[in-house]
Amino acid sequence: MGMRWIYLDHSATTPVDPRVVEAMQPYFTEIYGNSASIHRFGRAAARALEESRRTVAEILGCHPTEVVFTGSGTESDNLALRGVAFAQRRAGRGHHLIVSSVEHHAVLNTARQLEEVFGFEVTYLPVDEYGMVDPDEVGRAIRKDTILISVMYANNEVGTIQPIAEIARIARARGIPFHTDAVQAGGMLDLDVNRLGVDLMTLSAHKFYGPKGVGVLYIRQGTPYLPVITGGGHERGRRAGTVNVAGIVGLATALRLAQESRESENARLRRLRDRLIQGILERVPEARLTGHPTERLPHHASFVFRGINGEELLLALDVEGIAASTGSACTSGRPEPSEVLLAMGLPHEWAVGSLRLTLGKSNTEEDIETVLEVLPRAVARLREMQAIEV
Incomplete structure (x- = not known):
């Protein structure tokens, strides 16, 4: 299977x-x-x-x-x-x-x-x-x-x-x-x-x-x-x-x-999004939510993690069966931080470790729980590898 x-x-x-x-x-x-x-x-x-x-x-x-x-x-x-x-x-x-x-x-x-x-x-x-x-x-x-x-x-x-x-x-x-x-x-x-x-x-x-x-x-x-x-x-x-x-x-x-279906679907997505945001901020050290905490799209959760490369995190998640983005899909593949994050005043060491998780019709509570199990391990592993390289 x-x-x-x-x-x-x-x-x-x-x-x-x-x-x-x-x-x-x-x-x-x-x-x-x-x-x-x-x-x-x-x-x-x-x-x-x-x-x-x-x-x-x-x-x-x-x-x-x-x-x-x-x-x-x-x-x-x-x-x-x-x-x-x-x-x-x-x-x-x-x-x-x-x-x-x-x-x-x-x-x-x-x-x-x-x-x-x-x-x-x-x-x-x-x-x-x-x-x-x-x-x-x-x-x-x-x-x-x-x-x-x-x-x-x-x-x-x-x-x-x-x-x-x-x-x-x-x-x-x-x-x-x-x-x-x-x-x-x-x-x-x-x-x-x-x-x-x-x-x-x-x-x-x-x-x-x-x-x-x-x-x-x-x-x-x-x-x-x-x-x-x-x-x-x-x-x-x-x-x-x-x-x-x-x-x-x-x-x-x-x-x-x-x-x-906008109102009902937005309410469902907002519940999943809030669970995702809360879980990641609780389980991943040195993680920040990016964007406005309340005035944000109902399906949108975005973060920066200090000390890792966002592109490497995407690959780690991909191996685990999770498709995500570092921010703008149109500029993926570059190791430099996005102009948006820099304009928001984030320092380079944070801005290079960006992750965007955006939900849709097919996503479930089970998906959120899986991400909350996989993502902290992936971030920790990347930080360990970074420490060894240094």
Whole structure:
């Protein structure tokens, strides 16, 4: 009998819900037309596309025309920053952006390229020890030439939930478009764009049991935006490229299912998460929880352990049948500590020993107890090996 695997990396990606696979299936083999074609095959695909758009819009509390389908959360972040920045500069409104220092690289690296290649100026907001942005810092960073503010809804590495609505009020009062990367929040938190007050918002299907390779960019009507993927008139001219109808149907189905079960599933995950956090902090010496202790995603537990290498810990857990992450899956494989942990003020000797455990639908109390047996032994063994090498 094979090893029983425990998957605790749901912030990296989630398995596709079988109901989502079922909803997508006809659009691979039966309703396969190009949604831009006028024949019956194209019209059937277009109907599915617009029905999916309405489903997403209902969840976001916006008009369907404000929903743009993309190829990923990364693409959506890129389109948001570049699209608004180029449109604002072309209109002569300025060239200054504000982003937090703990954004996903899809935002940070885009902002850096806008700064280094295209001549924009960027302010990178500091965060506190929990990775949280102070809204007052946002207000102080605003200049006359500020054209966009981007602060993520919830952090992928440490799970901290940002005060988005408060930051949005500050941006709105100054007439500055506000974008939030809500990729980690998609299946977990309220996505009503009016309650949040955002002008642009990014989502990615594979974070809430949908398929990879499809995302959403919400763009509030009237927000300055210049298309940066050019070609045909797809997505009302805002994102060119033949539309991935099957993926979009999957995204809409997955988002609806996630939001329908959000409250009950969040309560279940929160209980498991709290047991995991309590057990690890009790059983592992020199361990710290990273991220905010209460304002954090319900499925997210992240830690640093002094004196070990996070990548080596991942391998040790993998041997024991536990799949986890050191933080951002997009940057795994590097021995250097993450920018997020350093921005939070963690010293190098702690920050290199990071671990992210993110729960999902398949996880049980038995999984938690197994981790609480395996992890302390793994950390102790790595520390012993480190002591011998020294």
